[in-house]
Each structure stands twice: as C-alpha cells, then as structure tokens.
Amino acid sequence: MTTPTDPHHNANAPLTYDQAGVNYDLIDPLKVAAQRAAAETGANLASHGFSEVLASRGESAYVVDVGPMYLASIVECLGTKTLVADEMATLTGKSYYDGIAQDTIAMAVNDLITVGATPLVVQAYWAAGGSDWFGDKVRANALVAGWKKACEVCNVAWGGGETPALAGIVADGRVDLAASCTGIISPKTRLSVGDKLGAGDAIVFLASSGIHANGLSLARKLAERLPQGYLTDLGNGQTYGEALLAPTTLYSPVTEAMAKEGIIPHYCANVTGHGWRKLLRHPKQLTYRITTVPPKTAVLAFMQQECGLDDHEAYGTLNMGAGFALYVAADQAERVVAISKSLGIDAWVAGRVEDGPKQVVIEPLNVVYGAEELQLR
Numbered sequence: 118m119t120t121p122t123d124p125h126h127n128a129n130a131p132l133t134y135d136q137a138g139v140n141y142d143l144i145d146p147l148k149v150a151a152q153r154a155a156a157e158t159g160a161n162l163a164s165h166g167f168s169e170v171l172a173s174r175g176e177s178a179y180v181v182d183v184g185p186m187y188l189a190s191i192v193e194c195l196g197t198k199t200l201v202a203d204e205m206a207t208l209t210g211k212s213y214y215d216g217i218a219q220d221t222i223a224m225a226v227n228d229l230i231t232v233g234a235t236p237l238v239v240q241a242y243w244a245a246g247g248s249d250w251f252g253d254k255v256r257a258n259a260l261v262a263g264w265k266k267a268c269e270v271c272n273v274a275w276g277g278g279e280t281p282a283l284a285g286i287v288a289d290g291r292v293d294l295a296a297s298c299t300g301i302i303s304p305k306t307r308l309s310v311g312d313k314l315g316a317g318d319a320i321v322f323l324a325s326s327g328i329h330a331n332g333l334s335l336a337r338k339l340a341e342r343l344p345q346g347y348l349t350d351l352g353n354g355q356t357y358g359e360a361l362l363a364p365t366t367l368y369s370p371v372t373e374a375m376a377k378e379g380i381i382p383h384y385c386a387n388v389t390g391h392g393w394r395k396l397l398r399h400p401k402q403l404t405y406r407i408t409t410v411p412p413k414t415a416v417l418a419f420m421q422q423e424c425g426l427d428d429h430e431a432y433g434t435l436n437m438g439a440g441f442a443l444y445v446a447a448d449q450a451e452r453v454v455a456i457s458k459s460l461g462i463d464a465w466v467a468g469r470v471e472d473g474p475k476q477v478v479i480e481p482l483n484v485v486y487g488a489e490e491l492q493l494r
Contacts, residue, residue, distance in 0.1 A: 194224070214256050230300075248282045318470040322442055402474065
C-alpha cells in the first residue's frame with residue numbers, strides 16, 4: 118500500500134509542466150508576434166551597408182552578413198534554476214553558483230553555435246532583488262569564478278555586464294541571471310540554417326548532463342511533493358537537488374572541433390524547452406526518425422517516474438538525456454560521435470531525416486510529435 122510518506126508516492130499524479138505554471142500555448146504566441154515585429158526592422162541594416170540572413174529569423178541565433186563573414190548574436194535568461202541553488206544552499210550550507218554560472222553561459226552559447234558560429238564574447242546580466250544579494254561573498258565569488266571558468270571552456274572573452282539591484286521587481290534575496298553572446302561565422306561556409314538539411318541526413322545526439330536549465334519549474338513543483346524534498350536520495354549517491362544542479366553541458370568545443378575537421382552540420386537544435394519537439398524546429402516538411410534513444414540521466418528518469426509522465430509528455434518537455442542534436446551528412450555521423458566522445462561528451466547516431474510529413478517519430482518509444490506540436494515562428 119502506498120502511503121503519503123512513501124518517497125515514491127505520486128500524490129495528484131501526473132504533474133505536468135502546465136501545472137507547474139509554464140504554458141507554452143500562452144508564451145509562444147507572444148514570441149511569434151515579437152518575431153514578426155522584429156522582422157520588420159531587418160531593413161534598417163541596409164543603411165549601414167549590411168543585411169540580415171533571412172533564414173536565421175526564428176532560429177536560435179540571429180545572423181547578419183557583414184561582408185567577409187557573418188555576425189551572430191543571442192541573449193538568453195537562465196530561468197528558475199537559481200531557486201534550486203538557493204534552497205540547496207540553505208539545506209546543505211554549500212554554494213552552487215559556480216555551476217549556475219555555467220548554466221547561464223550555456224543557455225547563450227549552446228544557442229549561438231546552432232547557426233555555425235564561433236562564440237567570441239559573452240556579456241553578463243545579474244539582476245538582484247537588492248544590494249544585499251551581492252554581500253554574500255561566498256556566493257558572489259562562486260558566480261564570478263564559475264563564469265570565468267565557463268568562458269575558458271568556450272574560449273570566449275567576458276566583455277562585461279550589468280549588475281542592477283531591482284528591489285520590487287526581483288524578489289528579495291533572489292537573482293535573475295542572463296547572458297548574451299556574440300560570435301562570427303567564418304568562413305561563411307560554416308553557416309548552418311537548414312538550407313542543406315534534407316532526407317538522408319543522420320541525426321546525432323550529444324549527451325546532456327541532466328536537466329540542464331529547462332524544466333526547473335516542474336522540478337521545483339515535484340520537490341514540494343517529496344517528503345524529503347531536494348534531499349531525496351536518487352539511489353545513486355546523489356540527492357535530487359544535487360542532481361538538478363549538475364551544470365549544463367557546453368557544446369561549443371564539439372562544434373569547433375568538427376569545424377577543424379571540415380564537418381559542417383546541415384542543421385542543429387539545442388534541446389531545451391519543448392524537449393524533443395525541438396527536433397521539428399526547421400520549417401521544412403521532413404520526418405525525423407529516431408531509432409536509438411540515449412539512456413536517461415538519473416534525475417530525468419526520477420522526474421518522469423515521480424511526476425507520472427508518459428513518454429509523450431516527458432520527451433516533449435525535458436531533454437531526457439539528449440542535450441543537443443546535429444543533423445549531418447550520413448557518412449560523417451560516426452566521426453562526429455568520435456569527436457564528441459574524445460571531448461568527454463557521450464554521443465549517438467540516433468536516427469535519420471526522411472522525406473515525409475513534418476514529424477518526429479521516436480520508434481523505440483512509439484511516440485510521434487506532429488508539426489502542430491511546435492509553433493515557434
């Protein structure tokens with residue numbers, strides 16, 4: 118008999134992302150409206166002698182043609198992962214902000230590289246609920262050290278940033294973290310916006326380190342239902358909170374190593390919000406058939422079980438072990454896997470691109486996502 122004190126008790130299951138307060142049906146229309154308004158400003162570049170790469174509209178990074186090369190840029194917010202770090206600091210006395218810094222930079226860098234860019238400069242935006250937030254020296258020093266270390270991994274310069282105290286806007290004792298990143302696409306042949314994407318391409322998945330920085334609203338809601346909360350033992354020597362705070366993998370070393378070997382992806386997808394539905398991001402009418410499903414990280418398997426999510430919901434919300442997708446020529450796929458593994462990031466030839474209706478077919482799970490399940494542009 119399952120009791121409320123049982124750590125595997127699913128009270129009020131299932132717990133979905135929508136119930137956690139994140140409803141993409143409400144968020145995405147605003148994003149689409151903003152994209153349409155933004156598109157009308159692209160013509161302003163002509164007065165400077167430049168032009169936009171139209172195909173980058175709606176992609177994870179924006180690309181401008183500046184003559185001898187392309188310029189790419191992106192800004193990304195971390196989201197609510199800081200709330201987990203703050204709670205875990207209270208419970209354990211440890212600071213997790215070195216990892217939080219990496220998460221924030223990864224949100225920007227992993228988006229920037231989808232278009233074939235080499236990241237060059239990162240800028241920081243750290244908005245606290247009051248000046249007191251910056252007075253915690255251990256936390257502040259961890260954030261700085263982690264930010265610098267992530268910049269070293271990505272071989273980028275930390276240009277500067279903004280550190281406002283926003284009492285009344287950001288909650289007291291909290292911080293809102295974001296990063297922007299600028300990069301170049303040089304030579305221009307490295308541009309990856311899907312024009313070469315087509316049937317016969319292989320789909321390579323790069324492993325995630327855990328939940329990364331998407332799905333934390335759901336993760337925090339689940340913690341409220343667990344008798345031991347974030348200190349719940351996952352059975353692998355980790356607590357739930359520790360596992361959630363595993364820093365997001367930085368994938369730019371992989372794409373840079375690929376470029377050095379002349380391997381140019383036909384398309385890329387950063388598997389963040391919308392989970393594996395992100396594989397549908399490009400507007401082309403193609404079928405993405407997944408034949409190999411990577412192993413779930415322990416924390417994602419735990420979340421799926423405890424939230425009572427079926428595979429369609431779980432894989433359509435979380436990365437489920439695949440943090441980044443590369444669509445490459447079939448004869449280059451195994452080499453991409455080897456490059457990634459040589460850099461310490463597991464990888465798999467997960468499937469292929471086929472002619473057919475726009476959909477993701479995850480054969481081993483009998484899960485299908487149709488075109489109507491991802492409306493980003």
